[in-house]
Amino acid sequence: MKIAVLGTGMVGRAIADRLSTLGHDVVIGTRDVQETLARTEPDWLGNVPFAQWQQAHPAVRLVSFSDAGAHGEVVVNATPGTVSVAALEAAGAANLAGKVILDVALPLDMSEGMPPLLAVANTDSLGEQIQRAFPEARVVKSLNTMLADTMVDPSRIPGQHNVFVAGEDADAKATVKSLLSEFGWPDEAIIDLGGIRGARGTEMYSRLLFTVSAELGTYDFNLAIVRK
C-alpha cells in the first residue's frame, strides 16, 4: 500500500521504518525537505539527524508535505499535535479527500515543561479538530497511548496490553486495524472506542502516561484494560 507518514521525528521514523520493512511503499513528508536534510545535530530527544537516519533507511523517501499527501493512500499524522492541522493543510485537503488519516499525534503543550499540558482537551480533541478541518478525509485516532517502539512492535511488552481506535468511518477503522495487525497487534488487543470523539479519552490519558513515565523512569510500558 502507498503510505505517507507526516513528521520526521521519533514516531514518524518508527512507523515509516516498520511499514517499509513490511513491504509498503512509504514516504515521509516534511515542511521543507532541504532544511530537514541540512540538520546536523541530534533533536531534543537525542535522535540522530534525519539525513543520517535516511542513509540507514534508503527505501523510505523524504518528500514535501504536498508530495506526501499526493502519494499516500493512507496518511499517518506523526507531526507535533500543535502543528498537525497546518501540516495536513500543506499536504493538501484535495489530496486527503476520501483518504484514511491515521492520527497518532498528541496535542502537547510544553510551555510548562514536563509532564506536558494538552493544547486541547476535555471538550475537544486533536482527532476531532483534524476531522472537522478535513471533513472529506476519514480520520482514525490510534496508537497515541504508548512509546513509538511499542506502537509498531507490541510484542516487546510482555503479556496482554491494548491499543485503541476511534473514528467515524468503519472502513477506515478496518484499514487501520489491518495495519495494526501487520504491526503485530492481536485482534483482541484492539479496543474500538466508537466515533472520533473517543480521541478525547486516549489523548487525555497521555497526562497519566507522562506522569507514570516520570515516576517509573521509563516509557517502556503500555496500558492494559484488565477485565473481570
Add this chain to the structure above:
Amino acid sequence: MKIAVLGTGMVGRAIADRLSTLGHDVVIGTRDVQETLARTEPDWLGNVPFAQWQQAHPAVRLVSFSDAGAHGEVVVNATPGTVSVAALEAAGAANLAGKVILDVALPLDMSEGMPPLLAVANTDSLGEQIQRAFPEARVVKSLNTMLADTMVDPSRIPGQHNVFVAGEDADAKATVKSLLSEFGWPDEAIIDLGGIRGARGTEMYSRLLFTVSAELGTYDFNLAIVRK
C-alpha cells in the same frame, strides 16, 4: 482507626462497608442526615435508598459532615467532585487540619451526558483544588480510576492491575498505602505519582475509563501498567 467517609453514594457506601468490616470505626457524613434517611427511591444509578443500606450495615453511623469531620482521623472524600470542596468546608477546615484527606472523587460534569466532561482538567485538578482549599490537611488522591467494588476488593479483577497515589505528604501517602494494603492491594500494584499534581493524570484518565466502559458495556475492569 476512626475514619469518616463523606458521601452516601455507591462509592462512599462501598468504602465505608469495607473499612467497617476490616474493624475500623467508620461514620458516613452527609449534608442533611434527616433528608438522606427520608429518601425512599433508588438513586439514579439504581442503588437502594440509604436508610435501607443502613439497616444492613448497622456498624456504620450516618452523621453530619461536621460530625464526620470531627470523628475521622482519616477523611475519605467520596462526594461528587463538583461539590467536594463545599462538603469538606461543611466538615470543617479546623476539623481537617493535620488530617489525611483520601480524595477518591472525580470532578464529573454531566451537562453533556455520558461520557462526562471534567469540571476541571489539564491545568488543574480536583485533588489540587482540595489541597489549596485546605492547606493544613494532607490530601492524597487515590482509587479514582476504577469501579467502587474494585477499589475495596482488587482481587475481583484477575492478574496484575494498578492503583495510583498522589500527594505532597509522605506520611499521609503511607497511611493511604496501608489502607490500600488492607483492601488487598499488593505493594507492587501501587504506583506513587509524586505530588498532588499527579491527580491530573488519574482524573483525566477517567475520560478513557468512561469511553472504554461504554464500548465494553461494563465497568468491571481496571487499568494495568504493563512494563517491558
